[in-house]
Amino acid sequence: MTPQQFQHSILTWYDQKGRKNLPWQQDITPYSVWVSEIMLQQTQVSTVIPFYQRFMQRFPDVETLARAPLDEVLHLWTGLGYYARARNLHRSAQCIAQDHESLFPNDLTALMTLPGIGRSTAGAIRSIAFNQPAAILDGNVKRVLARYAAIDGWPGKSETLKKLWAIAEQLAPKERTAQYSQALMDLGATLCTPNPNCPTCPIAGACRALAQDNPHAYPGKKPKKNNPVRHTYFLVISKPTGELLLQKNPPEGLWGGLWIFPQCDDMNAVETFCERHGICTASRQVLPQRRHTFSHFHLDYQPIRIALKTDTNHAIYTSNDRYWYNHQSPRPLGMPAPVVELIKAATRAL
Ligand code: SF4
CATH class of the missing domain: 1.10.340.30 (Hypothetical protein; domain 2)
Incomplete structure (x- = not known):
């Protein structure tokens, strides 16, 4: 032809x-x-x-x-x-x-x-x-x-x-x-x-x-390789009034510019985060681990729900890059799918 x-x-x-x-x-x-x-x-x-x-x-x-x-x-x-x-x-x-x-x-x-x-x-x-x-x-x-x-x-x-x-x-x-x-x-x-x-x-x-x-x-397949697995903890911190703490990622890199939950590498880092921010918890709950798959790796994330005792936790909320997300009057923000899902689950539980 x-x-x-x-x-x-x-x-x-x-x-x-x-x-x-x-x-x-x-x-x-x-x-x-x-x-x-x-x-x-x-x-x-x-x-x-x-x-x-x-x-x-x-x-x-x-x-x-x-x-x-x-x-x-x-x-x-x-x-x-x-x-x-x-x-x-x-x-x-x-x-x-x-x-x-x-x-x-x-x-x-x-x-x-x-x-x-x-x-x-x-x-x-x-x-x-x-x-x-x-x-x-x-x-x-x-x-x-x-x-x-x-x-x-x-x-x-x-x-x-x-x-x-x-x-x-x-x-x-x-x-x-x-x-x-x-x-x-x-x-x-x-x-x-x-x-x-x-x-x-x-x-x-x-x-x-x-x-x-x-x-x-045709076309030839991508050579198979096992994608690595990374681990993280998401801190789903809520005020007694239901707002959830989000923080903004740096503009470049993974989920650049998106709003996500505070992240920690391990449980020690979770404790340090809570101490550093003077977090008084009414309850803490470790939720089942979930997986989000990117094109080149898997992210296994463990959500930890932390309900604050009082509404006056000012130490956490100190910068423009942190925001108490109110699901009843949400600000238009970009969020990755795992965060959207966790917000839905957290607000359902309220
Ligand atoms: S392989 Fe694709 S291009 Fe070739 S005949 Fe079938 S439909 Fe058409």
């Missing part, structure tokens, strides 16, 4: 079968493409839709996002995971507002200098929003092209990735770039899925993986 035949097949299929009603396919702008592309990284469409709608309602354009407090951006990201994406969106919005007069650049190099915008996201913004030629290679497209051209190897390896980009560039059209990018993404999301529906595929006749009768072999 020539690149032109490939494009024609994909576009004809898209015209008949492609998805055209997703929220980010209405009123397409560089901003809407950018936000949706970032949200869709590592996350399924059905999960993204409500997050995208809430986000766009609150931050309808790049200027509004640039002016917003990071806490609010992280708050609207709570539950979506991979919070570096939200921090980068916020920083990039500020760069676009300050350095580009709130207008998105349309060339790949300038787009890729913005925090969190890689080659594929830049390609998506350029092809979909500006209708300019550019290749894309998100997770779904990697799967389609690895199968189409029978590219061996895990796409996380630079050698494999290089081959996939070469094919993506070779196949990308000069016209109808927006529809083509959408079509490729749609094909990967709806048809060339992990369990592909090859009989209905518009490029089945030229697909090498299908010719080998082995689409499942």
Whole structure:
């Protein structure tokens, strides 16, 4: 199949079968493409839709996002995971507002200098929003092209990735770039899925993986390794009136900028924390250990519920980075999923 035949097949299929009603396919702008592309990284469409709608309602354009407090951006990201994406969106919005007069650049190099915008996201913004030629290679497209051209190897390896980009560039059209990018993404999301529906595929006749009768072999799997396990204690400290103590993580690193419970490495550190802060407890309860899995390690966390005797524990509440969270009138803050779950459990128990 020539690149032109490939494009024609994909576009004809898209015209008949492609998805055209997703929220980010209405009123397409560089901003809407950018936000949706970032949200869709590592996350399924059905999960993204409500997050995208809430986000766009609150931050309808790049200027509004640039002016917003990071806490609010992280708050609207709570539950979506991979919070570096939200921090980068916020920083990039500020760069676009300050350095580009709130207008998105349309060339790949300038787009890729913005925090969190890689080659594929830049390609998506350029092809979909500006209708300019550019290749894309998100997770779904990697799967389609690895199968189409029978590219061996895990796409996380630079050698494999290089081959996939070469094919993506070779196949990308000069016209109808927006529809083509959408079509490729749609094909990967709806048809060339992990369990592909090859009989209905518009490029089945030229697909090498299908010719080998082995689409499942592509793309190559990530080499298996046992992720390490880290341990921590979360102190779920509550006032008699029910407020829970949260503290803000430093802006970078794991759960950067998010609000979490005070953490201790071991029980000795828990005792030291309580002594240092003059904590008078009415009760203390060690709850069952839970696990939260990140892409590169597991976090086993042991919640310890500490109910304060009195309301006047000022020593704990001494900085801007600590906050008594009131579930009846919560401030918009970003919190990781384990903290959200523990807050729900703690407030149910009140
Ligand atoms: S023929 Fe099957 S494996 Fe090949 S691209 Fe189409 S859906 Fe994917």
